[in-house]
Amino acid sequence: MRIKSVLSAAALVAGLSIAGTSVANAPPYGTEQFEEWFDASGNLVGYVHWTCDGHRETWGSRNGRLEVTRRACPQP
Template sequence: MSRKLLFATVLVVAGAAAIGPSAANAPPLGTEQFEEWFDNAGNMVGYVHWTCDGQRETWGSRNGRLTVTRLACPSP
């Protein structure tokens, strides 16, 4: 493998690892999503909430164990 190809591959993998799960996309139309981060003691240390209208609300740190929950939005 050439050095340039190896270097490019390392950069792509490192970039993907740096972004991690915190770069989650908005949930599918008609759902809302809760992304909650917990520390080793089980305390919530941060969250991201994607609302039914596509807004994103965040709080705290996005490091630790991630739990993702998707719910159907209420019918209009």
């Protein structure tokens, strides 16, 4: 019985870690993406910015309410 509990807990942790990284994937080619995290008061507490050339810039905490915005990159 104990081994079943350990395996269930391990599966849960693995599933949550996979779900948590799904937002962190780079956006499609030709777009940039902003992932912004806000606290309960609505203050920005962290972000991830995927630039048009595929670089990832981060700042702050990635906890709280998440808003994701994606837009097309300007054409040269």
